[in-house]
Amino acid sequence: MPLRGTIVVDENLCKACELCVEACPQHVIGLNAEIITPRGFHPAHLIKDECTGCGICALVCPEAAITVYREKRGAQG
Amino acid sequence: MVALDIKDMEIVYRHPDSLVDISTHYCPGCTHGIAHRLVAEVIDEMGLAKRTIGVASVGCSAFSYNYFDFDFVQSPHGRAPAMATGVKRSRPDRIVFTYQGDGDMISIGAGEIIAAAGRGENITVIFLNNANYGMTGGQMAPTTLPGMKTTSSPNGRDVEQTGYPILASELLATQQGASYIARRSLHDPKNIRMAKKAIRLAFETQVRGLGFSMVELLSTCPTNWHMTPANATKWLEEKMLPYYPIGDYKVHPELSELKV
Ligand SMILES: Cc1ncc(C[n+]2csc(CCOP(=O)(O)OP(=O)(O)O)c2C)c(N)n1
Ligand code: SF4
Ligand code: SF4
Ligand code: SF4
Numbered sequence: 594m595p596l597r598g599t600i601v602v603d604e605n606l607c608k609a610c611e612l613c614v615e616a617c618p619q620h621v622i623g624l625n626a627e628i629i630t631p632r633g634f635h636p637a638h639l640i641k642d643e644c645t646g647c648g649i650c651a652l653v654c655p656e657a658a659i660t661v662y663r664e665k666r667g668a669q670g
Numbered sequence: 671m672v673a674l675d676i677k678d679m680e681i682v683y684r685h686p687d688s689l690v691d692i693s694t695h696y697c698p699g700c701t702h703g704i705a706h707r708l709v710a711e712v713i714d715e716m717g718l719a720k721r722t723i724g725v726a727s728v729g730c731s732a733f734s735y736n737y738f739d740f741d742f743v744q745s746p747h748g749r750a751p752a753m754a755t756g757v758k759r760s761r762p763d764r765i766v767f768t769y770q771g772d773g774d775m776i777s778i779g780a781g782e783i784i785a786a787a788g789r790g791e792n793i794t795v796i797f798l799n800n801a802n803y804g805m806t807g808g809q810m811a812p813t814t815l816p817g818m819k820t821t822s823s824p825n826g827r828d829v830e831q832t833g834y835p836i837l838a839s840e841l842l843a844t845q846q847g848a849s850y851i852a853r854r855s856l857h858d859p860k861n862i863r864m865a866k867k868a869i870r871l872a873f874e875t876q877v878r879g880l881g882f883s884m885v886e887l888l889s890t891c892p893t894n895w896h897m898t899p900a901n902a903t904k905w906l907e908e909k910m911l912p913y914y915p916i917g918d919y920k921v922h923p924e925l926s927e928l929k930v
Pocket of ligand 1: 770802803
């Protein structure tokens with residue numbers, strides 16, 4: 594089983610460009626229509642559990658809005 | 671599935687220290703933001719923030735001094751290499767880089783950049799090539815592709831009348847004083863990783879006192895290209911890469927052994 598990960602998107606920085614949505618190999622990112630950021634965007638968020646913490650979304654994000662977390666190796670139960 | 675608690679997890683990526691934690695004025699999906707991030711990551715990883723001075727140019731990145739958390743000055747259009755020369759020669763202990771668009775660097779500033787490379791100035795140039803003048807509304811630049819429609823070439827760039835796009839990396843690599851010249855692209859994860867390595871090598875060139883370094887970064891301008899950010903990256907890959915091949919155009923022998 595691959596390591597599991599998660600992301601936290603800074604809603605003050607995200608501009609809903611969707612580059613992370615396109616790039617995520619697990620297809621687990623979408624825009625959150627329920628939220629409008631201070632600059633008027635629907636920010637990116639996880640829409641499914643299968644994030645692996647690969648960091649590719651952060652690599653393509655022009656706003657450095659994404660913090661990526663991953664399970665520590667050996668922490669899988 | 672057991673819920674994950676981020677307190678028990680390791681951080682794979684976080685906002686670089688050398689970037690100010692504020693929203694930029696760049697359009698959504700503009701790859702200027704990726705270039706900023708990569709420069710900030712490299713400065714952080716090399717521990718250079720306390721002795722780096724950036725030189726902003728004129729174009730959409732004129733305000734880049736608001737976003738980097740280290741010293742910055744702002745130069746007139748095309749004159750960033752001249753200003754960087756002055757800063758570096760008076761403070762040789764500082765790491766000095768310019769951040770310039772294609773309209774700035776290879777149009778109005780073409781003379782400056784060739785002279786700086788020829789002199790082998792020990793500065794680093796981050797050159798964003800988005801094939802148009804972004805800030806002023808998407809006019810034709812020297813880098814605009816043949817046939818490409820812009821606000822000042824509404825029928826497409828006619829090479830019979832306005833000539834061919836200037837290949838800045840190939841041109842600067844011919845200069846004796848240039849030590850590291852590379853072209854990279856910001857259109858996908860693999861190329862972004864390669865771009866970061868090139869930026870690292872450019873700053874390593876300066877740290878080692880080897881002379882002039884420049885990284886050309888192929889970039890998108892979704893707003894003036896009238897495309898979504900994702901379509902702009904595809905357009906870059908399909909249209910710009912064939913004309914502007916990525917690669918190393920000059921590498922000082924001392925750098926080729928470096929592992930970064
Ligand atoms: C001396 C002078 N001439 C012209 C201008 C108008 N001007 C502002 S930005 C710009 C071009 C910027 O294009 P580029 O360098 O490609 O940067 P981008 O905005 O695409 O990032 C021009 C011509 C100016 N500010 N100063
Ligand atoms: S870390 Fe990888 S899997 Fe997780 S959201 Fe980002 S790109 Fe997708
Ligand atoms: S790439 Fe960054 S700015 Fe764009 S939608 Fe994703 S988190 Fe938001
Ligand atoms: S006009 Fe183009 S280059 Fe300027 S911020 Fe917008 S997308 Fe970026």
